[in-house]
Amino acid sequence: xxxxxxFTAREIAEKPELLAPGHRMCSGCGAAIVHRLVLxxxxxPTIVTHPTGCVEVTTAIYPYTSWRVPWVxxxxxxxxxNAAGIExxxxxxxxxxxxxxxxxxxxxxxxxxGTYDIGIQALSGALERGHDFLYVxxxxxxxxxxxxxxxxGTPLGAWTTTTPxxxxxxxxxxxxxxxxxxxxxxxxxxxxxxxxxHWMDLVVKARKGLEAKGPxxxxxxxxxxxxxxxxxxxxxxxxxxxVETCVFPLWECVDGEHKLSAPSKAIALKPDLKKPVVExxxxxxxxxxxxxxxxxxxxxxxxxxxxxxxxxxxxKCSV
Amino acid sequence: xxxxxxxxxxxxACAEGAIAAGCRFFAGYPITPSTxxxxxxxxxxxxxxxxxxxxxxxxxxxxxxxxxxxxxxxxMTATSGPGFSLMQENIGLAAMxxxxxxxxxxxxxxxxxxxxxxxxxQDVMQAKWGSHxxxxxxxxxxxxxQEMFDFTIECFNLAEEYRVPTILLADGFIAHAWERVVIPxxxxxxxxxxKGPEAPPGDRLDLVPPxxxxxxxxxxxxxxxxxxxxGYPQADSxxxxxxxxxxxxxxxxxxxxxxxxxxxxxxxxAEVVVIAYGAPxxxxxxxxxxxxxNGLKAGLLRLITLWPFPEKDVIRLSSHVKxxxxxxMNYGQLVREVERAAKGTAVTLLSKLGEELHxxxxxxxxxxxxx
Numbered sequence: 001x002x003x004x005x006x007f008t009a010r011e012i013a014e015k016p017e018l019l020a021p022g023h024r025m026c027s028g029c030g031a032a033i034v035h036r037l038v039l040x041x042x043x044x045p046t047i048v049t050h051p052t053g054c055v056e057v058t059t060a061i062y063p064y065t066s067w068r069v070p071w072v073x074x075x076x077x078x079x080x081x082n083a084a085g086i087e088x089x090x091x092x093x094x095x096x097x098x099x100x101x102x103x104x105x106x107x108x109x110x111x112x113x114g115t116y117d118i119g120i121q122a123l124s125g126a127l128e129r130g131h132d133f134l135y136v137x138x139x140x141x142x143x144x145x146x147x148x149x150x151x152x153g154t155p156l157g158a159w160t161t162t163t164p165x166x167x168x169x170x171x172x173x174x175x176x177x178x179x180x181x182x183x184x185x186x187x188x189x190x191x192x193x194x195x196x197x198h199w200m201d202l203v204v205k206a207r208k209g210l211e212a213k214g215p216x217x218x219x220x221x222x223x224x225x226x227x228x229x230x231x232x233x234x235x236x237x238x239x240x241x242x243v244e245t246c247v248f249p250l251w252e253c254v255d256g257e258h259k260l261s262a263p264s265k266a267i268a269l270k271p272d273l274k275k276p277v278v279e280x281x282x283x284x285x286x287x288x289x290x291x292x293x294x295x296x297x298x299x300x301x302x303x304x305x306x307x308x309x310x311x312x313x314x315x316k317c318s319v
Numbered sequence: 320x321x322x323x324x325x326x327x328x329x330x331x332a333c334a335e336g337a338i339a340a341g342c343r344f345f346a347g348y349p350i351t352p353s354t355x356x357x358x359x360x361x362x363x364x365x366x367x368x369x370x371x372x373x374x375x376x377x378x379x380x381x382x383x384x385x386x387x388x389x390x391x392x393x394x395m396t397a398t399s400g401p402g403f404s405l406m407q408e409n410i411g412l413a414a415m416x417x418x419x420x421x422x423x424x425x426x427x428x429x430x431x432x433x434x435x436x437x438x439x440x441q442d443v444m445q446a447k448w449g450s451h452x453x454x455x456x457x458x459x460x461x462x463x464x465q466e467m468f469d470f471t472i473e474c475f476n477l478a479e480e481y482r483v484p485t486i487l488l489a490d491g492f493i494a495h496a497w498e499r500v501v502i503p504x505x506x507x508x509x510x511x512x513x514k515g516p517e518a519p520p521g522d523r524l525d526l527v528p529p530x531x532x533x534x535x536x537x538x539x540x541x542x543x544x545x546x547x548x549x550g551y552p553q554a555d556s557x558x559x560x561x562x563x564x565x566x567x568x569x570x571x572x573x574x575x576x577x578x579x580x581x582x583x584x585x586x587x588x589a590e591v592v593v594i595a596y597g598a599p600x601x602x603x604x605x606x607x608x609x610x611x612x613n614g615l616k617a618g619l620l621r622l623i624t625l626w627p628f629p630e631k632d633v634i635r636l637s638s639h640v641k642x643x644x645x646x647x648m649n650y651g652q653l654v655r656e657v658e659r660a661a662k663g664t665a666v667t668l669l670s671k672l673g674e675e676l677h678x679x680x681x682x683x684x685x686x687x688x689x690x
Binding site: 052073075076077113116117118120143146147149150152161162163164166168169 | 351362365366371373401405
């Protein structure tokens with residue numbers, strides 16, 4: 001994939017806001033920042049489909065909408081399938097010469113519940129069929145819309161209302177599903193991870209995903225002050241810490257070739273920069289029960305899981 | 320068990336009822352307004368040696384429940400409209416395989432995502448007809464937090480007794496109402512346990528056959544294909560299909576008198592009868608009392624069992640009452656069943672769509688118009 005497109009910070013700022021202000025997302029909501037930034041990367045006519053979730057609910061409260069692009073609220077399990085239908089129909093229109101645009105970008109935004117769990121069948125099907133669309137996973141690591149239940153994206157040791165820390169379990173007993181690796185295994189042209197703390201990297205990756213010929217997948221970490229239990233001014237700080245501790249390394253995979261993105265590459269080249277996960281965990285109330293003698297061992301386990309995945313990623317990136 | 324008097328949310332009372340009934344397996348998926356049932360079960364089940372699993376979706380939730388039930392554990396799930404829709408194929412499987420299980424559907428306003436936080440009674444017909452093919456289910460309709468507790472136990476008992484998926488059709492009002500709930504000591508709670516087989520399979524042709532769970536000495540073959548009394552597929556046999564489907568339906572229809580429960584208020588000399596279920600039965604009671612104070616001969620028939628439909632009560636009343644007023648938080652669903660049974664007696668629907676509940680005054684006004 002040849003790629004020459006660039007944006008300056010000024011150009012990004014001057015681009016229209018396609019997600020209108022006045023939506024009802026919480027203050028400090030990571031997902032709000034993610035959506036706003038991704039929408040800065042559109043290259044022309046764009047259609048967005050959105051399954052049930054925090055962002056769907058909060059951006060479309062009668063009689064208002066925050067969406068300045070055509071927008072569909074689809075069923076919880078069908079973001080990718082709905083996008084597939086839109087994309088394939090436009091392809092058919094183009095084939096018959098009835099499309100007045102050079103290209104119409106189709107984007108699906110879905111949360112972790114709509115991606116890791118209920119939506120994975122539709123996602124896998126759309127990736128395998130090769131629809132030309134961008135799927136953005138805004139990952140706040142639990143079902144925040146229904147009040148903080150665990151998802152396949154909830155990390156090991158995190159408290160949620162359905163993985164309550166107590167005498168039986170230390171929060172969620174399982175590590176999260178490696179959704180981005182599952183997507184890579186489908187052999188799609190573009191997969192990347194991103195963090196709102198590295199906003200330029202995020203916007204550039206969104207644009208690359210749109211320009212890729214075929215399915216593209218962008219996995220963005222989206223801290224949630226309510227569900228992660230932290231002061232709402234710390235969202236960007238946590239988005240950055242997730243990268244610095246290698247809990248959420250930044251990379252892209254173009255046509256099957258993994259490549260570290262700059263913030264994570266710096267850590268790979270200078271391992272002293274890698275912060276211990278405890279710095280990330282202690283900043284969040286959802287992990288507070290781990291800082292007791294009873295569950296301290298889980299912190300070591302989390303560090304071990306993070307180190308192991310980081311090591312495997314470095315190998316994939318030939319570092 | 321938490322024997323004693325509590326101040327509980329309807330959903331919490333439901334979870335406690337399940338535990339009291341012996342439920343030790345819950346598989347679910349978060350959905351408003353039922354999520355508190357899953358949340359409570361996530362905390363409570365490990366305390367009583369049970370298992371809570373949050374599944375990847377509602378299809379998985381009901382399928383896990385069917386698996387757990389065949390493994391020999393009383394199992395349940397809880398959901399709301401969209402999730403209930405996703406469960407329908409497997410509810411048909413549970414009916415076909417005669418799997419005892421309890422599904423709580425806390426109804427919210429639809430279609431589709433509708434109004435997630437607003438109560439309704441819009442899944443009444445879906446509860447009966449949601450899956451394909453001919454089958455019968457049992458559905459109960461609670462009208463208080465106490466009944467969320469009591470009827471959940473009743474659902475488990477009926478599910479075990481008739482080997483049938485049983486649905487607690489609650490609405491968002493009742494599920495989210497905080498009320499006094501009395502949890503009796505265990506010895507005062509009637510709990511039906513599953514009957515295992517004592518004879519070789521296929522020897523007996525009871526309407527409700529005993530259930531051979533996994534690992535209890537029988538080679539168990541569970542299938543959604545048409546199957547004979549031993550459980551083996553007979554997908555081509557007209558006779559086996561006829562026999563099986565008839566029995567799946569008749570085991571409920573023939574026992575309807577034993578299953579069906581209603582509550583009567585001032586029906587003896589009533590000329591106009593209000594028929595209500597779930598949350599609207601509360602303002603209905605108030606309205607009928609007010610009507611009586613006004614000298615109107617009004618009565619209330621509250622449906623506790625929705626499926627099988629309590630048609631005999633309606634048929635009996637229709638021989639002498641002037642009219643029925645049916646209250647529903649939908650655009651007219653169970654009213655069709657009332658009309659069918661009322662055989663010509665006037666039936667008026669008082670429909671509520673969205674978050675509103677009927678007020679006693681509205682019902683009284685309707686009573687005055689009809690009387």
